[in-house]
Amino acid sequence: MNFGFSPEQEALRKEVLAFIKENLTPGVIAEVEGEEQEVSAGEESAGRKGLARRGPHLSELYRRIGARGWLGITYPKEYGGQGGDRISQYIVEEEFARVGIRVGLVGSGAPAILAAGTEEQKRDFIPRLISGEYSFALGFTEPHAGADLANLRCRAVRDGDEYVINGQKIYTTAAHVATHIYLMARTNTEVPKHDGISIFIFPMDTAGITVRPLVTIQNNPKAPVGTTYGAARTNEVFFDNVRVPKSALLGGENKGWRVGSTGLNLDRVGASRYLISVRRDEDIVNWLKENRHEGNSLGDDPAIRDKIAEMWIEAQVCRLMTMRSMSIVERGGNFTYEGSAEKVWAPEHGTRITEAITQMLGPYGQLMNGSPRTIEKGIFGHNVLGSFQSGINHGSVQIMRDQVARRGLGLPSQRKAQGARK
Amino acid sequence: MTMCPVCGRAVDEAAAKVQTGQTAHGAKEVDPKQGTRQFHDGKWYYFDSLGCRSKFTARPDEFLKKPAQ
Numbered sequence: 353m354n355f356g357f358s359p360e361q362e363a364l365r366k367e368v369l370a371f372i373k374e375n376l377t378p379g380v381i382a383e384v385e386g387e388e389q390e391v392s393a394g395e396e397s398a399g400r401k402g403l404a405r406r407g408p409h410l411s412e413l414y415r416r417i418g419a420r421g422w423l424g425i426t427y428p429k430e431y432g433g434q435g436g437d438r439i440s441q442y443i444v445e446e447e448f449a450r451v452g453i454r455v456g457l458v459g460s461g462a463p464a465i466l467a468a469g470t471e472e473q474k475r476d477f478i479p480r481l482i483s484g485e486y487s488f489a490l491g492f493t494e495p496h497a498g499a500d501l502a503n504l505r506c507r508a509v510r511d512g513d514e515y516v517i518n519g520q521k522i523y524t525t526a527a528h529v530a531t532h533i534y535l536m537a538r539t540n541t542e543v544p545k546h547d548g549i550s551i552f553i554f555p556m557d558t559a560g561i562t563v564r565p566l567v568t569i570q571n572n573p574k575a576p577v578g579t580t581y582g583a584a585r586t587n588e589v590f591f592d593n594v595r596v597p598k599s600a601l602l603g604g605e606n607k608g609w610r611v612g613s614t615g616l617n618l619d620r621v622g623a624s625r626y627l628i629s630v631r632r633d634e635d636i637v638n639w640l641k642e643n644r645h646e647g648n649s650l651g652d653d654p655a656i657r658d659k660i661a662e663m664w665i666e667a668q669v670c671r672l673m674t675m676r677s678m679s680i681v682e683r684g685g686n687f688t689y690e691g692s693a694e695k696v697w698a699p700e701h702g703t704r705i706t707e708a709i710t711q712m713l714g715p716y717g718q719l720m721n722g723s724p725r726t727i728e729k730g731i732f733g734h735n736v737l738g739s740f741q742s743g744i745n746h747g748s749v750q751i752m753r754d755q756v757a758r759r760g761l762g763l764p765s766q767r768k769a770q771g772a773r774k
Numbered sequence: 775m776t777m778c779p780v781c782g783r784a785v786d787e788a789a790a791k792v793q794t795g796q797t798a799h800g801a802k803e804v805d806p807k808q809g810t811r812q813f814h815d816g817k818w819y820y821f822d823s824l825g826c827r828s829k830f831t832a833r834p835d836e837f838l839k840k841p842a843q
């Protein structure tokens with residue numbers, strides 16, 4: 353077992369870093385910050401059209417990244433990828449994520465399409481998800497179905513060659529900027545609840561979809577780049593007699609539970625998910641090195657040095673867990689609980705480190721974006737809020753622990769355990 | 775106009791549905807200050823707030839049986 357990178361991988365990282373140095377122009381930075389602001393603009397953005405499309409600098413940057421072969425590295429060439437390896441993807445994702453540029457497909461829905469889509473769906477969606485032309489909003493959670501997702505009630509009823517959808521979703525991140533919705537709906541009410549669920553993918557401009565903004569703690573004041581996992585604004589989405597063709601179905605009628613949960617699990621594999629937690633360690637280390645605070649260098653304080661070292665060790669665990677997941681998937685291994693374990697450790701590490709930073713910086717750590725005395729655009733304060741967010745979205749830490757217990761440790765499922773105790 | 779089944783406050787269901795904006799890729803957007811709704815047993819119910827709707831979600835039968843005064 354060799355924990356190091358190969359000389360080729362080291363060379364790739366150097367190449368990526370040199371590329372970033374050359375191409376991260378002020379024009380690109382302004383567009384990255386602008387994009388994030390628009391995406392998280394919340395209630396004020398309601399009513400404006402054409403948000404979150406890439407500006408000219410970012411479009412050109414993505415064209416150049418694509419020309420290097422760094423987009424969709426692990427996806428097959430026939431679907432617009434590079435047929436490359438996960439560790440290369442990891443290196444590229446990690447370095448771009450550090451500067452706020454998203455190149456991986458974490459949370460995109462692409463793994464589920466590759467695993468369960470028809471040939472036509474793969475050819476339509478995967479290249480466009482890779483290029484960024486398409487993006488999905490994930491429509492899973494409902495007012496009465498969150499951690500207990502299988503209780504979902506959004507109904508899809510077959511009518512000839514179409515399905516008619518009625519119901520609602522909540523906390524739908526990015527529904528206001530996505531091109532498509534990736535929707536879990538109930539197609540059979542007569543069978544056990546997990547067996548009557550299907551997944552549909554269809555455009556957001558399909559007649560009958562209504563989006564109601566739902567702003568989160570990261571919205572006001574607006575979160576700076578890199579402090580949130582995904583968009584700060586979420587939404588409610590309503591479906592009133594929405595008609596979709598049966599070709600919108602992903603993975604067959606009533607097969608949605610398996611397709612969805614496998615897809616969600618694979619969607620967690622990637623550097624960007626963990627990096628948001630680790631960046632907070634890097635941010636504070638850099639800040640302590642470069643700044644004096646009320647006349648003193650905080651980095652000299654033994655209590656602070658001790659805490660920072662402890663947190664850095666934790667951060668390395670996030671990184672190793674991510675690399676393990678990528679290596680399992682690369683080898684085609686059975687990937688069951690590892691992503692869940694990572695999805696507990698990284699968000700909770702994020703909460704611990706942001707809390708520790710708040711203690712170190714005192715009230716300065718609580719000044720938010722836009723405050724005249726704020727340091728570093730309020731990243732430290734916003735990171736506190738963002739850390740709570742990532743412990744809930746895309747599967748809460750409690751649900752992730754349950755998956756570790758069942759899939760990793762072979763303990764009985766919660767339902768069975770409760771039944772046995774009665 | 776209808777009544778929030780939980781607290782009895784007036785809710786303008788037309789206003790809750792009227793288009794006030796459009797998402798980047800063409801879905802209708804509504805004003806979040808105009809209340810929300812829930813699809814329950816094949817019918818939409820309207821609420822003045824998410825808070826009231828959460829109560830309804832927990833115990834719909836209670837609020838449907840005995841309309842708020």
Ligand SMILES: Cc1cc2nc3c(=O)[nH]c(=O)nc-3n(C[C@H](O)[C@H](O)[C@H](O)COP(=O)(O)OP(=O)(O)OC[C@H]3O[C@@H](n4cnc5c(N)ncnc54)[C@H](O)[C@@H]3O)c2cc1C
Pocket residue numbers: 489490491492493494495497498499500522523524525526568586741744745746747748749750751766
């Ligand atoms: C910022 C943000 C973005 C989100 N984006 C999306 C999105 O894009 N698409 C989407 O579909 N959803 C999204 N969600 C929703 C998220 O997935 C749900 O909030 C989550 O699944 C929890 O569901 P719930 O809100 O219904 O809470 P509940 O299910 O009511 O749970 C409340 C709390 O209790 C815990 N809990 C519940 N059951 C158990 C149990 N059996 N044992 C131990 N603890 C338990 C939960 O972990 C949680 O902490 C987002 C949420 C947030 C906060």
Ligand SMILES: [Zn+2]
Pocket residue numbers: 778779780781782783821822823826
């Ligand atoms: Zn009410």
